[in-house]
Amino acid sequence: MTTSAETLEFQSEARQLLQLMIHSIYSNKDTFLRELVSNASDALDKLRLEAFRDKELQADTDDLHIEIATDPENRTLTVRDNGIGMSRDDVVALIGTIAKSGTAEFLKKLKETKDSAASQDLIGQFGIGFYASFMVADKVTLLTRRAGSDEGVRWESEGEGTYTIETVPDLPQGTSVVLHLKPEDAEDQLFDYTSATKIKQIVKKYSDFITWPIRMTEGEEVVTVNSMKALWARPSSDVTEDEYNEFYKHVAHDWNDPLETIRLQAEGTFEYQALLFLPGHAPLDLFMRERKRGVQLYVKRVFIMDDCEALMPEYLRFVKGVVDAQDLSLNVSREILQQDRQIQLIRRRLVKKVLSTVKTLMADENRYKYDTFWKEFGRAVKEGLLDDHENRTAILDICSFASTNDPEKLTSLREYVERMKDGQEHIYYLTGESRQSIENSPHLEAFQAKGYEVLVLTDPIDEMWVDAVSGYEEKQFQSVAKGEVELDSDTTDEQKEEFSGLLTWLTTTLSDQVKEVRLSSRLTTSPACIVGDTNDVTPTLEKMYRAMGQELPQIKRILELNPGHPLVSGLRSSFTEKGESEGLAETAELLYGMALLAEGGELADPARFTKLLATHLQKTL
Known part of the structure; x- marks a missing residue:
């Protein structure tokens, strides 16, 4: 039976984001469809996995797909899937509020940002998924029924601070999002989202790699408009940079291009393929406890889980992408993964590949990429000096630090060692809260007088790793503020x-x-x-x-x-x-x-x- 509609208010942060989307400064409105298709794809992945794990689940998995329908007469665009669906509590939790970490910080930074390009970067760091619908629609209706449930849910909002929600019967399994598009005269002709041709162009550009069929009706015929070819399974020569970029945006829920793409394929005793990405921006929750990390895990092209922490260490939590293993069980759990020997071997190789890739970015022609990487993720990477003893040397190789040699330029440890004075046995450093406090420290006086370079370490993590790491290239680290130093003292x-x-x-x-x-x-x-x-x-x-x-x-x-x-x-x-x-x-x-x-x-x-x-x-x- 249908219950009466209940009107609820959005969480305050959600209301602000809705207003942001309604009056969006983001120039490429086409990306709203990518977000909806990605959500639908996730729902299909989750249903297949849930049905595999729960044999008693009452769910139809015979023809899992995504359907897009346009209605020019009523100016609506509908994206449907027959995936896992949502319960009433799911809808309120996932759409009525924003549970993602960093929301308040995101909004604070957005208010402080006057430059539109910088604002777009912030939107990209946050990733707003479903809310992007309000860039093109003045009302959104969502109909959904969770697999295994008898009751469906109808949700609707005009994005003005409230939404209505009610329980309805006889809904098909999955989720249908109906966008009531803004009036035609309010949009540029380039953004006619009732045009089937336009929709197919967007799908081809942003979602061609989705492994589920995306279908549209043309006349009397239903056609699949995406190729469904997993990017990581295609030869690298057959994949364009634009395709890599769009796939990254799909798995990372980011609106910006990645900084670097990493491909890896292993054959032999056990086989797997990996497609990893280094983001161009640090997520706002990079240093928050409740953050999610890890890459997506597939087994024989079957989605197993998001955020597979067993495949990526904590200090590389910003790495995004997909690992597709051929020899794991489809019923593998997070607990089993922690002990699985194949997963441990895959992880070791992934880590070495990520670190070696960053090292190649340090080459002069790619230095701007490395500088961006280190600015965004350097603090996190240095955590590995405490946790990852096996790769400590490789991590030290990609670290950069401020020093007294050049206030405007960071230096690698290799560059520091090459500049060391004859007879200098130690790599000197000083930790502190800021460069200014370190430069004014009396501890530096004799070192500066004698021309010794000193590393200027101001990150909180620096206080910890310098005591855990003995040295680099047979040169020991030495604090200029600890112990006795031998500087050919004039003291007689x-x-x-x-x-x-x-x-x-x-x-x-x-x-x-x-x-x-x-x-x-x-x-x-x-x-x-x-x-x-x-x-x-x-x-x-x-x-x-x-x-x-x-x-x-x-x-x-x-x-x-x-x-x-x-x-x-x-x-x-x-x-x-x-x-x-x-x-x-x-x-x-x-x-x-x-x-x-x-x-x-x-x-x-x-x-x-x-x-x-x-x-x-x-x-x-």
Whole structure:
């Protein structure tokens, strides 16, 4: 029986996206049909898989297909499939709201973007699927019945903030989307979507590779308007770049072309084909916990699952595409995949192929592609230095970093090693929250004075991988802010003897803050700096751990003094002449506070530091 129609409101983010589509700035309106056909194809894939796994499912799988019908008289365009269909709850969840991660962030960025081309890029990063219908329709009616269910659902909206939904009987299995097209005089003649010729052109351009038949009626005859040839199964010489681009948009739900296409075919003990893509933009949910990752898995051209995580590691979660294996069971589950030896071998080869492809992009003629890739995905790739020990060298080969060599240009580790000075044994680096804070750090002074290049590492992940990775091409990584550095120091044995008493007293006086006070070989102009022991956690990493709720024991660091600085030499003279005093202890406290502030640290008692500083400044007047 039919229930009365219920009127509901769209989720607020969905309403905003609907308005965006109705007043779309996206120039190519034809892509709405690609989105609807892709949804229909997904529904057919899911039904075939569900019917295979559930032998008792009451579903008709004899003639799975997509049908497109035009009605010029009533100005409607209908896209039908006899796939899995949707229940009432599915419709509300998938269409009434937007569950995809990053919606709010997307809308925020879109509002901030004034440039239309940049806005189109943002739309492409988000992928709006069904909502694209409102670019060409002023009303959309959706009729659907989930396979195995007796009840159907009718959904309708004009995209103005509300929609109606009701339960209806006697609907066929699957989903039918009816677009009530905008008035003809409101559209350019190029966008006549009641024209069968126009629709066939769009299908041929965007959806020819769909593996299900897409049918239209011409006169008395029903014709299939797509070739249904899986792109990954065709010889590469028979596939055009445009076809690759459209297939990528289909599997990635992206409106932009991919940055790079990767094909792989294995024969022998076990066979598989892979068609992978590196996107041109990072998705908005790249660093969100609830993100989806992985590529599509097929077995003998039969769709098995989306987001097959077993085939792609976490740090390559942005890679999109398809893997078609010949020897897996059609009944394979995610749990079985984690243990399957063939899947593990496929994954290993896919990872190596992706990393080697990125390395080829570093060649001069392709450098713009690599620069784009690293800007968008570099932070994610560096996570692999912690997780993927087998490919650590390959990952290091494709990494690029800012350095003190050229503020305008990133450098690879290979380029850094080639520029190393004769006798230099370490790859020097400094981590921090920004390039500006690192460039102003006293830790760099002696390295800059002697012409040593230092990597400038400002990503949070940098704080972690540098401790996990020992080196590159037999050169060890060395923080310029940790341990003792050998830079042909000008500090003499005589100076060490002269300062020994002061250093011992300062170590005792500042024992609550530092574990040791010593002379420095890394300072040229600053009076003091604070460094960590070789295996100490850095202050930034300590903050990160505490922010995640992990309590750490107090980590005392080392105060290093520049014996050539007038403040330090004056402190030594005062200590030698007068010995311990309250004023000298306060000066020591100020010296430590200055060193802490210089590296961007936080004072334990800013009010006391300010009071001591004011008192000492007053004495100089």
